[in-house]
Amino acid sequence: GAGSLALAGPHPGLTMSAQEVVAMRSQLHTVPKAKQAFDDLQVKTDTSIELGVIVPKPVDAGGGYTHEQHKRNYQLMLDAGLLYQLSGKKRYANYVRDVLLAYAELYPTLPLHPKQKEQSPGKLFWQSLNEAVWLVHTIQAYDLVVGALTEAERNLIESSLLRPVANFLSEGQPDTFNKIHNHGTWAAAAVGMTGYVLDDQHLVDQALFGLDKSGKAGFIAQIEQLFSPDGYYTEGPYYQRYALMPFVLFARAIEVNEPQRAIFEASDGAILKAIETAVQLSYNGLFFGINDAIKDKGIDTIELVHGIAIAFEVTGDTQLLDIAKQQNHILLTGYGFSVAKALHEGRDTPFDFRSLQLRDGQDGQQGALSIFRHGQGSKHQALVVKNTSQGMGHGHFDKLHWLYFDNGNEIISDYGAARFLNIEAKYGGHYLPENNAWAKQTVAHNTVVVDEQSHFNGDWRVGQQHAPNIRFFAAQDGIQITSAEIAAAYPTTTLRRTMAMLELEGLTHPLILDVFKVNSVRAHQYDLPLHYQGQLISHTLKLQGAKQALSPLGEQHGYQYLWDRARAAFPAGLAQLTWLNDGRFYTYSTVGGTDQQMLFAMLGANDPQFNLRDQHALIHRVNSAHDHVFVSVLETHGEYNGRAEYTVGAQSNVVGLAVRELDKYTEVTINLVNGHQATLLYTEQGDENTQHQLDSAGGQVQWQGHFVVLKSQSKQSEQ
Amino acid sequence: GAGSLALAGPHPGLTMSAQEVVAMRSQLHTVPKAKQAFDDLQVKTDTSIELGVIVPKPVDAGGGYTHEQHKRNYQLMLDAGLLYQLSGKKRYANYVRDVLLAYAELYPTLPLHPKQKEQSPGKLFWQSLNEAVWLVHTIQAYDLVVGALTEAERNLIESSLLRPVANFLSEGQPDTFNKIHNHGTWAAAAVGMTGYVLDDQHLVDQALFGLDKSGKAGFIAQIEQLFSPDGYYTEGPYYQRYALMPFVLFARAIEVNEPQRAIFEASDGAILKAIETAVQLSYNGLFFGINDAIKDKGIDTIELVHGIAIAFEVTGDTQLLDIAKQQNHILLTGYGFSVAKALHEGRDTPFDFRSLQLRDGQDGQQGALSIFRHGQGSKHQALVVKNTSQGMGHGHFDKLHWLYFDNGNEIISDYGAARFLNIEAKYGGHYLPENNAWAKQTVAHNTVVVDEQSHFNGDWRVGQQHAPNIRFFAAQDGIQITSAEIAAAYPTTTLRRTMAMLELEGLTHPLILDVFKVNSVRAHQYDLPLHYQGQLISHTLKLQGAKQALSPLGEQHGYQYLWDRARAAFPAGLAQLTWLNDGRFYTYSTVGGTDQQMLFAMLGANDPQFNLRDQHALIHRVNSAHDHVFVSVLETHGEYNGRAEYTVGAQSNVVGLAVRELDKYTEVTINLVNGHQATLLYTEQGDENTQHQLDSAGGQVQWQGHFVVLKSQSKQSEQ
Numbered sequence A, B: 001g002a003g004s005l006a007l008a009g010p011h012p013g014l015t016m017s018a019q020e021v022v023a024m025r026s027q028l029h030t031v032p033k034a035k036q037a038f039d040d041l042q043v044k045t046d047t048s049i050e051l052g053v054i055v056p057k058p059v060d061a062g063g064g065y066t067h068e069q070h071k072r073n074y075q076l077m078l079d080a081g082l083l084y085q086l087s088g089k090k091r092y093a094n095y096v097r098d099v100l101l102a103y104a105e106l107y108p109t110l111p112l113h114p115k116q117k118e119q120s121p122g123k124l125f126w127q128s129l130n131e132a133v134w135l136v137h138t139i140q141a142y143d144l145v146v147g148a149l150t151e152a153e154r155n156l157i158e159s160s161l162l163r164p165v166a167n168f169l170s171e172g173q174p175d176t177f178n179k180i181h182n183h184g185t186w187a188a189a190a191v192g193m194t195g196y197v198l199d200d201q202h203l204v205d206q207a208l209f210g211l212d213k214s215g216k217a218g219f220i221a222q223i224e225q226l227f228s229p230d231g232y233y234t235e236g237p238y239y240q241r242y243a244l245m246p247f248v249l250f251a252r253a254i255e256v257n258e259p260q261r262a263i264f265e266a267s268d269g270a271i272l273k274a275i276e277t278a279v280q281l282s283y284n285g286l287f288f289g290i291n292d293a294i295k296d297k298g299i300d301t302i303e304l305v306h307g308i309a310i311a312f313e314v315t316g317d318t319q320l321l322d323i324a325k326q327q328n329h330i331l332l333t334g335y336g337f338s339v340a341k342a343l344h345e346g347r348d349t350p351f352d353f354r355s356l357q358l359r360d361g362q363d364g365q366q367g368a369l370s371i372f373r374h375g376q377g378s379k380h381q382a383l384v385v386k387n388t389s390q391g392m393g394h395g396h397f398d399k400l401h402w403l404y405f406d407n408g409n410e411i412i413s414d415y416g417a418a419r420f421l422n423i424e425a426k427y428g429g430h431y432l433p434e435n436n437a438w439a440k441q442t443v444a445h446n447t448v449v450v451d452e453q454s455h456f457n458g459d460w461r462v463g464q465q466h467a468p469n470i471r472f473f474a475a476q477d478g479i480q481i482t483s484a485e486i487a488a489a490y491p492t493t494t495l496r497r498t499m500a501m502l503e504l505e506g507l508t509h510p511l512i513l514d515v516f517k518v519n520s521v522r523a524h525q526y527d528l529p530l531h532y533q534g535q536l537i538s539h540t541l542k543l544q545g546a547k548q549a550l551s552p553l554g555e556q557h558g559y560q561y562l563w564d565r566a567r568a569a570f571p572a573g574l575a576q577l578t579w580l581n582d583g584r585f586y587t588y589s590t591v592g593g594t595d596q597q598m599l600f601a602m603l604g605a606n607d608p609q610f611n612l613r614d615q616h617a618l619i620h621r622v623n624s625a626h627d628h629v630f631v632s633v634l635e636t637h638g639e640y641n642g643r644a645e646y647t648v649g650a651q652s653n654v655v656g657l658a659v660r661e662l663d664k665y666t667e668v669t670i671n672l673v674n675g676h677q678a679t680l681l682y683t684e685q686g687d688e689n690t691q692h693q694l695d696s697a698g699g700q701v702q703w704q705g706h707f708v709v710l711k712s713q714s715k716q717s718e719q
């Protein structure tokens, strides 16, 4: 009841239950790190509370003072609410009450925000998205302190603040609320959570099933539609992480209030799958930097801290504790404490980073992201093949693009987003103009550019209508491989790429094999860039001298940002380039003809503001051809130890590479210095049950499915 | 006696005593890390021993097979010798014996090495330096196993191998042996250590006092002359580390055999001082990269592992254990075990990295390196001001140069050496041509270049004849400052620089203040480069557009390697440039007139082999002047946290900077945004006892010594 601690009552009962509070109060001291987090939170919150109640009239756009203050307020109310429950100290509840009363006085007077964004304006904030985030936090804070309020206070806060905000976010913006989109998820979460706290089933039902409660919109529909059947979010991991937050918080509230809905089992366990997939989309703690992505984001972001803890509460999967341990961030909620306690008890088991194919699209038919992994620790390699769909407005024009990670580092890279988040001096912290003009363009990626134009001519709405066809995917012992094609990136031109991670005897690390076929009805220039990270050590190309003046490589589609640093002709046979990164060598072996060049490009042309990072790229250029097959092998080898002054394995083991097309089959042969030879035979046709048969030098070969690897050792080496 | 373990006899008794062996045998199991190191060494050594005795006829130059095999042999003999003493297993002694007998058979047959270097050729190796290193190791191994040999074996090994090599290194190459140079130290150590083991006082005396035993040459003279009175080695820390090895090993042998010499007290404790100084010459574990230096070398190199352990054995200074802990390398010698044991007992105390002036030159009159430090951990800053002498052939043309370190990173940098050590593909692993042509040149440093020519016109033999005069040095609370000048770097031109680390109220980190005066009888172009590390975020200069083509900045003295990326005019008043490095902001504030430009340069022109690293530099250019005073302040500020998505303190606090020359005084005024003003008044004249008096805006100022700092707060800010 009002004025007394409501431990036994229905509050708190949103994302944290009264029983959890009781348990935490008695056990907090037994988990030193949680106790420390509690002490730290008190100190921090007390400092903020001393500044008093600050609820300014909304004036500023994102990043401005009033915007940031209203953000601080919701976090502070939530922290104070938790401290009230855990410590029983009334002053925390009083502070939350005072802030809420100030808002209850302010809110009814507010018109739309003066700096309103065109779509979905808010009142406290310039966009209603922020308003929804505010309510998701504030309603949790209210739930935590409501037991300490008088009936009059509750009536005032609910009728002048909480209900009006919830109504504004639902009936007040039907288009956004009913949208199958991240903004709609936040609105649904805010409204539904408010419904639970105010015991208003109408709000809950609208949140779950849309304004008309038909189920065509609302949270349940969003769970079904926003993630692919493999838990992949089409914009990529950077936005997947962000999109997860309202899902996991609202789902947790539903679980507490209506466990019979089994919300975590909905849509084949979509929410849990999306959480685990977000983790799988990382290497060495950082998300793969595909599409618009700030590359220092990773598994320790706050959204995944909540996500992992809530998932652990549901599943008890101790692999999630491995991730929580790396996050090293203790939440003082019930689920946060469960994690802290389990970690204190040493219950964590290694998270299983594994090879998998993540299908894209609601139906899983919009291409896929393939992740191939091998090894552990400094030998943990990951090959990421991006055969996904466009990924909406934050997507890049990078069909059939790939990335490679090794030894903790990104070796073959994606630029990610061109943005200095929250750095005012850099274009107000927004996406830089170079994000569209460079980072999204095809030449900024490791995939073919035809006639120096980006895929879909750089129009994402066109790109959105097409996705690659996945021909096959397999992750077996010894070979991991995938093949995909797309005919729509350029008119009358088909791009087909097969990439594999291949283990061979005598090599410390698997090879990365790449076969990229381009077929067109007309002759074109084909560029295949390779964005490598490291210091170039040596190469076998025929360099055409040092330039006395540098000029940009082109004028548009990203080429205007590349300096044309050097050009080289191909030697007969194998062409090799070796670079060094963090004490390890990487050799890219390829073959090229006399009609081809290797361009050494460097980022930074037309960049007077120094907005771009230093980067180097190789570009394998075919001057003019209808059809072309690019083939290459990337070898990871050796060690350079400057401290102890030794170098081993600086030479590549690859001494031969050839590709042949034999009717519907493709044959790639790799020769190693130790005499071993590997031949990959594959076809994009048929399926995994198709029987194949081919005559080769070594006799007749028969196999089932898309590919077979043949290995032999040369006579010379055996003797 | 022969055939029995010689624990109680005179062997081992070179760098390790029989008593130490007894103690280690009984205590090894009590120090888990030492036990682990022992087990690891056994496994490693057993594997090598299984390959048999391999003593090839010398054929190859450095890096080649026979060269590397003879290096492997001496390390393996030493390891096996240690294992014999610690385990008592006879097979280790037998293996050492067999290798020594093979050498005793080979050595008398050898002419000079077929790939002999012109100066000081060897027999086993192409240069006698390697032969001396071989003997320093081999004689230790012999000392460890001699007790297990028969008299016949001993006679053969001593008469056919050890004495001949010692004679070859002494009487056989009198010039090298008597040289006050690192090669002479190795030869002296080898010969002297052999003297101790063979009980040959003649060899010992020659090693200590030169071939004629006069004391003009030999180890004692080298101790006196190779290091400055502050323990600084003129070539810089990279070579200081290397030079230390024969000093510490031979000194240890002298201490064991002739403790009455008190060798570690010789020359005012020069050896211990040099060891400590080597550590002081580092930041975050890495040596300051001045002169020819591979920048990944640091305090964990093997030379310092021995040095620190031997110094700890002599002094018992527990601060040394802090360094040993960071080295994380356990030696299975007596002194190595002492360190392991002390660390196991947790006796380490923090090493005191402090501000100090390291005088250069035997007499301490050849300039100095000043190190100013502030703070701890991520707030540990180090300002290094290089007012040293040339430093011989490995020195750079960098008079009055500076470096700055913060937050674990090098912020204002020195390129170090242009070399990929041991990477065959990069010029055989030798110093690259770009080491002379770029890395040594003045423009590669943070100091003034006159008319695009390097100091001393790039002739190190001329540079060797001149050193800066240190005007003053002080490390006080609130301000650390040094001033130096040199008139010989350019004809009729004087360079005078005063640099300070200044703490001011309201700033999180001290400022770095720089006043660089150039005075010449003729008009010249003056360039002041700043080699910064990080991503440029913003600046207040007036950029003259983006270039459509890049060309090199010049044709010689290093300018040919710099692209002229952009040029900018100075604004009236303060000019500021801010960059970001590892989540922290750095703002360089300076002032420039209309006759001046700021050049944005980028390394990589004329580098078809990709031998140079990506680097950016600012160059403040004064087009033509007789006299000029450059003034600047570098502020460390704020935080960018991409993970948690916040940025604080991205703006510099410096809002004003001015320099005035008032007769013999220089006045620098710095204004902060918080209203605080600091005025530094200094003079290069007089000494620390001189009284000064000056009328200023705030009244008359009186002080003693070279400088005074006045602080005030503006009226506006107080109200």
Ligand SMILES: [Zn+2]
Binding pocket: A289, A290, A291, A292, A396, A398, A414, A415, A416, A439, A440, A445
């Ligand atoms: Zn991209």
Ligand SMILES: [Zn+2]
Binding pocket: B289, B290, B291, B292, B396, B398, B414, B415, B416, B439, B440, B445
């Ligand atoms: Zn240098």
